Amino acid sequence: MAIQVYNTLTRRKEPFEAVQPGKVGMYVCGPTVYKPSHLGHAVGPIIFDTIKRYLQYRGYQVRWVVNVTDVDDKLIVESANQKTTVFELAERVTADYLANLKKLNVVGIDDLPRASECIPEIIEIVQRLIDRGAAYPVDGDVYFDIIKDEDYGKLSNRKPEEQASGTREGLVLGGKRNPGDFALWKASKPDDPDEVKFDSPWGKGRPGWHIECSAMSSKYLGQPFDIHGGGMDLIFPHHENEIAQSETARGCQFAKYWMHNGLTRINTKKISKSDPEMQDLLRRLTLSALLNEYSPELIRFFVLQTHYRRPIDFSNDAMESSNKALSTFYRFFERVERITGTSPYDVPFKPEGAAGIADPVAGAFLKTVAEYKLRYEEAMDDDFNTAGGIAALFELVTFINRFADEQQLEASKGVKADAAQSLQSAAGTVIFLGQLLGLFSEKPPKAEESLGGELTAKLVELLIDVRNKARKAKQFEIGDHIRTQLAAMGVKLEDRPDGTIWRME
Numbered sequence: 299m300a301i302q303v304y305n306t307l308t309r310r311k312e313p314f315e316a317v318q319p320g321k322v323g324m325y326v327c328g329p330t331v332y333k334p335s336h337l338g339h340a341v342g343p344i345i346f347d348t349i350k351r352y353l354q355y356r357g358y359q360v361r362w363v364v365n366v367t368d369v370d371d372k373l374i375v376e377s378a379n380q381k382t383t384v385f386e387l388a389e390r391v392t393a394d395y396l397a398n399l400k401k402l403n404v405v406g407i408d409d410l411p412r413a414s415e416c417i418p419e420i421i422e423i424v425q426r427l428i429d430r431g432a433a434y435p436v437d438g439d440v441y442f443d444i445i446k447d448e449d450y451g452k453l454s455n456r457k458p459e460e461q462a463s464g465t466r467e468g469l470v471l472g473g474k475r476n477p478g479d480f481a482l483w484k485a486s487k488p489d490d491p492d493e494v495k496f497d498s499p500w501g502k503g504r505p506g507w508h509i510e511c512s513a514m515s516s517k518y519l520g521q522p523f524d525i526h527g528g529g530m531d532l533i534f535p536h537h538e539n540e541i542a543q544s545e546t547a548r549g550c551q552f553a554k555y556w557m558h559n560g561l562t563r564i565n566t567k568k569i570s571k572s573d574p575e576m577q578d579l580l581r582r583l584t585l586s587a588l589l590n591e592y593s594p595e596l597i598r599f600f601v602l603q604t605h606y607r608r609p610i611d612f613s614n615d616a617m618e619s620s621n622k623a624l625s626t627f628y629r630f631f632e633r634v635e636r637i638t639g640t641s642p643y644d645v646p647f648k649p650e651g652a653a654g655i656a657d658p659v660a661g662a663f664l665k666t667v668a669e670y671k672l673r674y675e676e677a678m679d680d681d682f683n684t685a686g687g688i689a690a691l692f693e694l695v696t697f698i699n700r701f702a703d704e705q706q707l708e709a710s711k712g713v714k715a716d717a718a719q720s721l722q723s724a725a726g727t728v729i730f731l732g733q734l735l736g737l738f739s740e741k742p743p744k745a746e747e748s749l750g751g752e753l754t755a756k757l758v759e760l761l762i763d764v765r766n767k768a769r770k771a772k773q774f775e776i777g778d779h780i781r782t783q784l785a786a787m788g789v790k791l792e793d794r795p796d797g798t799i800w801r802m803e
């Protein structure tokens with residue numbers, strides 16, 4: 299079955315058909331780099347990085363472009379506040395953004411153009427619009443005339459006459475012909491820093507925000523290209539205006555599929571922005587702060603547990619429950635390593651897992667594993683439903699754990715070779731499908747590493763040994779005391795057929 303994509307433009311799911319067979323061009327609006335990135339800035343990249351991975355898995359060659367807006371009013375104001383240059387601020391914030399994305403395993407961006415590097419392309423498209431009578435210069439500014447675009451409003455489902463641009467009727471339009479007309483080029487003001495003044499046929503100035511994306515997407519991907527993505531808050535006016543400019547300038551479709559991700563919401567129990575608790579939460583929500591508090595894999599997992607078109611509700615409780623869910627996978631991988639002697643992270647995935655397995659029970663088991671894989675793919679084919687994909691992985695892990703229980707694989711280590719081999723292969727499937735989501739690329743740190751080193755690990759092992767001796771001597775009270783006290787410190791003991799293991803909760 300073909301991949302289905304929900305297209306904001308048509309308001310329905312459509313079968314995905316690439317503009318050029320086998321190739322996908324994808325453009326996602328990036329950040330305006332004037333302050334440190336927060337969770338919301340990472341959500342889009344995590345989602346579209348996952349979409350790229352899945353499209354590649356489905357055989358497409360994908361080129362993914364994300365822009366950086368480095369010329370903007372916000373940068374001018376913020377750099378003045380910080381007594382630095384626009385350039386220095388933009389470079390610093392961009393570096394912070396990219397470093398955080400890398401930690402989150404967002405590694406699929408092919409091109410990251412800066413607006414300041416694409417001024418000739420921007421001027422070219424503005425000039426085209428003027429030549430076609432769809433844009434007009436006024437005192438060094440250039441505006442797009444929305445009345446000249448018959449389709450204006452098709453993405454956000456609004457009519458041009460509804461565009462009041464925040465002014466009451468009869469108020470001064472500031473040189474604009476219609477209230478909804480928007481700036482393609484802005485004349486520089488006397489106090490603008492030199493770094494954001496560029497020469498143009500209309501005098502010194504800088505581009506408007508919307509035109510940057512029109513110019514940068516077509517520069518790298520041509521027109522039309524396949525997927526244009528961004529947060530839902532960008533549908534209007536930003537994306538509506540991108541379409542108007544690009545389609546009017548080039549006389550053909552701009553982007554085929556418009557994909558919008560839900561926004562990040564903070565579950566604050568209705569506290570106000572000035573409340574100290576809220577202040578603390580907002581501080582913690584910068585990506586750097588979040589990455590200090592949570593593992594990057596947990597943040598990525600948390601984001602992908604929600605379908606991309608739904609809002610993401612961030613709260614401590616939500617992170618806690620994601621952490622528990624993710625630990626289920628980690629514990630499963632550890633169990634497989636205990637049984638087989640090899641971590642599933644270290645075993646390359648083989649799609650033909652059942653080959654060479656003679657034991658009929660193990661063979662039937664692997665057949666069911668393959669059915670779960672299909673279920674995962676069905677979820678992902680259905681508008682990249684990562685939440686459904688993760689749910690399928692959960693069910694798969696439950697199924698595999700049940701198999702290991704029934705076969706008593708821990709107690710019969712080394713005896714049931716076929717069963718152990720099929721367990722390893724099934725675990726490999728979980729890792730492989732997880733990697734399509736950008737998860738499970740690296741082994742998570744072991745409990746003892748996160749607890750503070752070898753000595754602690756040895757002391758816990760010693761306590762486990764003392765507890766086992768006490769239990770053998772029927773001194774259960776001592777055994778229980780050790781277990782409860784360790785649990786209070788966050789160390790959980792688990793008695794298994796082949797011994798007691800421990801982990802941090």
Ligand SMILES: [Zn+2]
Nearest residue numbers: 327328511536
């Ligand atoms: Zn954009």
